[in-house]
Amino acid sequence: MMYGTKAIQLVKEIANGEKGQLTPFSSDVFSEVIAECSQHFADLRSLIRKMQEAGLDVETSKNEDHYGQLIHHLSLVRNKRCLMAYMYNRAEILRNLVWKVGSEIPEEIQEKLSHSEKEYFKKHSEALKSYMSRVVLELAVDMVPPKDPYIKVRVLDDMGEVELPSDNTANFARHSMHFLKRTDAEKYISLGKMEELTS
Amino acid sequence: MASASDLGSTDDYEALMSMTDVELLKSAWRQEKAAPEILQFESRLIKRVREQIQLMEETVEEFTESGFDPLTVSLYQMDLDRTQFLLRSYLRIRLQKIEKYMFHIFATAELLTRLSKEEKWFIERCCVDLQTHLEKSVLSQLPYTYQSIFQQSVINDETDMVAKPQLDTFIVCKTKYYLGHIQLEDNADGEPDGSGSQKPLEEPFEMEPNVLYFVRYKAVKKFVEEGKIDLY
Numbered sequence: 001m002m003y004g005t006k007a008i009q010l011v012k013e014i015a016n017g018e019k020g021q022l023t024p025f026s027s028d029v030f031s032e033v034i035a036e037c038s039q040h041f042a043d044l045r046s047l048i049r050k051m052q053e054a055g056l057d058v059e060t061s062k063n064e065d066h067y068g069q070l071i072h073h074l075s076l077v078r079n080k081r082c083l084m085a086y087m088y089n090r091a092e093i094l095r096n097l098v099w100k101v102g103s104e105i106p107e108e109i110q111e112k113l114s115h116s117e118k119e120y121f122k123k124h125s126e127a128l129k130s131y132m133s134r135v136v137l138e139l140a141v142d143m144v145p146p147k148d149p150y151i152k153v154r155v156l157d158d159m160g161e162v163e164l165p166s167d168n169t170a171n172f173a174r175h176s177m178h179f180l181k182r183t184d185a186e187k188y189i190s191l192g193k194m195e196e197l198t199s
Numbered sequence: 200m201a202s203a204s205d206l207g208s209t210d211d212y213e214a215l216m217s218m219t220d221v222e223l224l225k226s227a228w229r230q231e232k233a234a235p236e237i238l239q240f241e242s243r244l245i246k247r248v249r250e251q252i253q254l255m256e257e258t259v260e261e262f263t264e265s266g267f268d269p270l271t272v273s274l275y276q277m278d279l280d281r282t283q284f285l286l287r288s289y290l291r292i293r294l295q296k297i298e299k300y301m302f303h304i305f306a307t308a309e310l311l312t313r314l315s316k317e318e319k320w321f322i323e324r325c326c327v328d329l330q331t332h333l334e335k336s337v338l339s340q341l342p343y344t345y346q347s348i349f350q351q352s353v354i355n356d357e358t359d360m361v362a363k364p365q366l367d368t369f370i371v372c373k374t375k376y377y378l379g380h381i382q383l384e385d386n387a388d389g390e391p392d393g394s395g396s397q398k399p400l401e402e403p404f405e406m407e408p409n410v411l412y413f414v415r416y417k418a419v420k421k422f423v424e425e426g427k428i429d430l431y
Contacts (some may be wrong), residue, residue, distance in 0.1 A: 091333075
């Protein structure tokens with residue numbers, strides 16, 4: 001097996017995936033790459049020892065063992081970059097998700113995450129929420145420029161009697177249609193409980 | 200409002216005074232949206248806008264209660280909604296830049312001072328959380344000389360793993376001034392981009408007032424920070 005072929009699988013997974021969509025966390029490939037890194041490091045060290053035992057200066061001697069070390073070092077660094085790119089890009093998708101869904105991870109995404117990723121999602125959504133309460137402003141609404149202060153919506157999920165931010169109450173029975181303040185409806189639309197009707 | 204307030208002549212002052220805060224917010228929002236890096240937080244402007252929003256909200260409420268013509272009220276409401284969108288979007292764009300380049304901004308004093316108090320708090324949390332996550336899931340399992348989150352290994356460049364904004368991206372811009380001595384292709388700022396053969400253009404570039412230009416952000420960065428160029 002050639003060095004680095006596993007690590008590239010991880011990067012390809014990110015690159016080929018639909019933009020902004022998470023794939024299930026590839027824990028098997030991931031740990032195989034980690035193991036490969038440890039192997040590279042062990043090989044690297046044994047080559048250094050070999051040179052030292054032969055009485056060679058590790059810094060200056062340019063024999064085959066020196067270049068062997070270099071190969072292991074570069075392979076390790078490349079693997080690290082791939083591992084980090086994989087986690088980093090997934091973390092980025094998670095952060096964008098926080099903007100869309102708030103603090104609750106949707107179930108179908110929950111199962112695609114590693115333990116640490118779930119933790120990270122929670123931590124980051126807390127940070128964002130805490131920022132919003134510090135500036136006393138909800139930022140997850142008004143995501144698109146407002147056209148009309150009122151919009152027509154259809155309720156997709158039975159919610160019953162609901163109190164709206166603008167102090168009105170409304171009966172959101174399933175499939176009922178309403179004419180609401182945009183700011184009142186936005187939260188339900190982003191949660192998928194309502195859809196905007198455009199004529 | 201550090202970036203736009205240090206304008207020199209009285210002409211600028213008058214031009215500035217004739218703009219409402221909402222217009223200023225719109226221009227700050229546009230700058231922030233178009234610039235690849237984070238700009239100075241317009242703290243005084245934001246404070247004023249928020250006060251005005253509160254006032255508008257009270258007005259709308261008063262009108263509604265006293266049974267004003269609904270059409271008039273909805274016009275006020277629409278105006279209010281637009282301002283609120285601008286404000287939220289402005290803060291959001293900044294947060295998203297912070298999320299994207301957190302380690303770079305956090306490690307660069309010049310950029311860090313551009314953030315508001317709350318943003319500084321936020322970026323610190325962001326960095327700690329992401330670093331913890333990456334250390335737990337990747338770095339702690341690597342050999343010890345390869346565990347840094349900022350550099351590939353101990354023998355590499357200090358921050359070769361840190362994501363930075365692309366400052367040589369193209370932007371559309373216009374200026375109210377006459378700006379000369381703009382170096383379009385300078386590689387002299389210590390960041391060789393590998394193509395050592397690229398020579399600076401012989402003639403420095405000049406920008407005339409009210410003409411639309413399409414240039415690299417890096418070349419006009421200084422003027423953007425001074426508030427002399429508007430981005431579109």
